[in-house]
Amino acid sequence: MRFLARSLTGLFLAAMTVALLALAASLIAGAVAERLSTQRPGQPARERVFTANVVTVTPGVLVPQTVAFGEIRSRRTLELRAPRGGRVLEIAEGVEDGATVTEGQVLVRLDPADATSARDLAQAGLREAEAEGRDAERGLLLARDDLAAAEAQAELRGQALTRQEDLQRRGVGSPAAVETAALALSSAQQAVLSRRSALAQAEARVDQAASNRSRAAIALAEAERALEDTVIRASFTGRLNGVSVVAGGLVGANERLAELIDPDRLEVSFRLSTAQFSRLLDDAGGLILAPVAVSLDVLGAEIAATGRVERVGAAVGEGATGRLVYASLEGARGFRPGDFVTVAISEPEVSGVALLPATAVDSAGGVLVLGAGDRLEVQVVPVLRRQGDDVIVDASAIAGREVVLERSPLLGAGIRINPIRPGAAEEAAAVAPAAPDTITLTPERRAGLIAMVEANSRMPEEAKARMLEQLAQEQVPAQVVARLESRMGG
Known part of the structure; x- marks a missing residue:
């Protein structure tokens, strides 16, 4: 068994040695082949970069004008009518067509006899009502005194009844x-109930007397107003037109006597097409109070005035088109109602408006703006008006961004360009904005500063309280934060 184990171990070590030698030979051969190779790796294709002129969009104020023709009208016209019928007693001097009258000037006097009599009768009625009221007040005082006396008498009778009952219980008094x-x-x-009823009647009489006095006062006021209506005055300074009253004549109630026109409060009415009128509307659809300039050519001499658009007609009108617009005038000297004038309407100041070349905007209102990495982005902006080779756009969405001035088929979203900026050197030399006076602290940073201030034993209590109050605010002064962090080594 030992022989077999030792043989297998020898075979494994021999196999490992052969494998390592083969790996080393392969690495050496690869290195030599790479060293001797004369071919170079292929270069990646370069992105094509175009050159385009760009400009930074800065919102400005533009005043395009629309020319129209209009008619001068009076804003304040008053028809002088007789409030009540009667005989014309007097006509003031100078009451005639074209005459100028001042505010409060007496123009016509009617016969005041009937109105004076009615006023005197109303005064007498008021005096009677006041006397009745005083009498009712005196009756009310007497009724209150009678009630008090009756209540006192009832109290005495009650005490007498109590005394008799007490005597009867002791066997001294009698049931009778x-x-x-x-x-x-x-x-x-x-008797007390009777006096209370009398008191209620006296109070009702006082209330009725007060009501009668009020009615009498109203009747007197109407009579005095009728007497004042016999004198017709000018409500404002102006010129008379269409005077049709004569001295000694009889006039009926609400009969027209003349017309008073204020020559200093004139307006002009003019009609605009729907497209022109749409330029006078704001984002919410309301009418812009645009300034206007009115001129009238009189034999080579021009009469001019300025004003402002105020309102628009509520309906188009039968057989008419567009919109009827009204504008008030200031300093319209020399104009008369009915004059046919030329009106130049100027659009007022509009924030976020920029003037761009027509080549920078496509048919859908899209412009190419410069994004990150000098790549183009498509931004749609509202086109407010086209003027020749330029367009007026709402620059609220592209304010401060760079826009390509000339669009071409080669440029589009995602294309990288080499921007050419006019005045780039001056913009680079601009002064950097100043640091903010206050900053917002994170909770950890705020807690560290508060702990440092509380741990400072040499700081006066008033200064410590003031500084802790500043650190507790949402916006902390940057100078305070910098001073504390410099002491703590932050």
């Missing part, structure tokens, strides 16, 4: 005396 005292108490209580 007790019965008489009880009847007297019942009569006193009945």
Whole structure:
């Protein structure tokens, strides 16, 4: 058995030796062959990089204009009408077509006789109502005194009944005396109820007197207002138009006397197409208060004014198209209602708007923006308006990013380019932004700083409390954090 074991061990060692020699020979042969080989490994294909002009999108303010034609109108026009019928007693001097009147100026006086009589009667009625009220107040005081006296009498009768009952229990009084005292108490209580009823009637009389006084006061106010309506005044400063009243004539209630026009509050109405009107809408669909410039050519002399868009017509109107827009005017001197003018509408300031070449935007509103690793990305932006070779886009989605100025079939999403930036040197030399004044701490960092402050025995208590309060806030001053970490070696 020992001979067999030793023979197998020898065979295993011999096989291992042969295998190691073969592996060494293979490694040496491979190394020699690689050394003697003259062929080089193939080079990977290079990615093609294109060159394109890019520009950083910076939102700005653009003021495109739309020209339309409109008509001047008055924003404040008042029809002077007679509030009540009567005879025209007086017409003020200068009440005629085209005359200028001031606010509060008396224009027409009607005969005030009937209104004066009605006012006097209303005053007399008010005085009667006030006298009735005073009488009711006095009656209320007397009713309260009567009730107090009746209640006192009932209390005395009750004491007398108690005394008689006590005497009867002791055998001194008689049942007849007790019965008489009880009847007297019942009569006193009945008197108390009667006085309470009288008091309620007195209070109701006071309330009725107050109501009558209020009605009389209302009647007097109406009479005084009717008397004031006999004098017709100008509600504001303006010019008269269509005066149709004569002195001594009879006018009916609500009859038209004249028209008052304010020449300083004019507006212009103009019609825009639906496409033009859509440019005056914001993101929410509301009307933008765009500034307007109005001009009128009068024999070579131009009259101009400025204003602002205020509202739009509620309906298109039968046989009309587009939208009817109204704009108020400021300093419209020389204009008159009915003038046919030229209106230039300017779009107001809109944040996030940029002007790009038309070659930078495709038909779907997509632009190529520069992404990570100088690779292109497709970004869709709303095109607000096209102006010649340029387009106005909403730059809120691409603000601060670089956009390719000229699109070509070779450029697309994922393509790497060599960007050519105008003014790159000036941008590189720009000053870096300043560090923030406050920072946000992690829980571990905050806990370490708080522990350091609490462990400092040389710091005054007031300073320690103030610093702990600062560290407990969400935003901690960066200067405080830097000073503490410098002391703790952080």
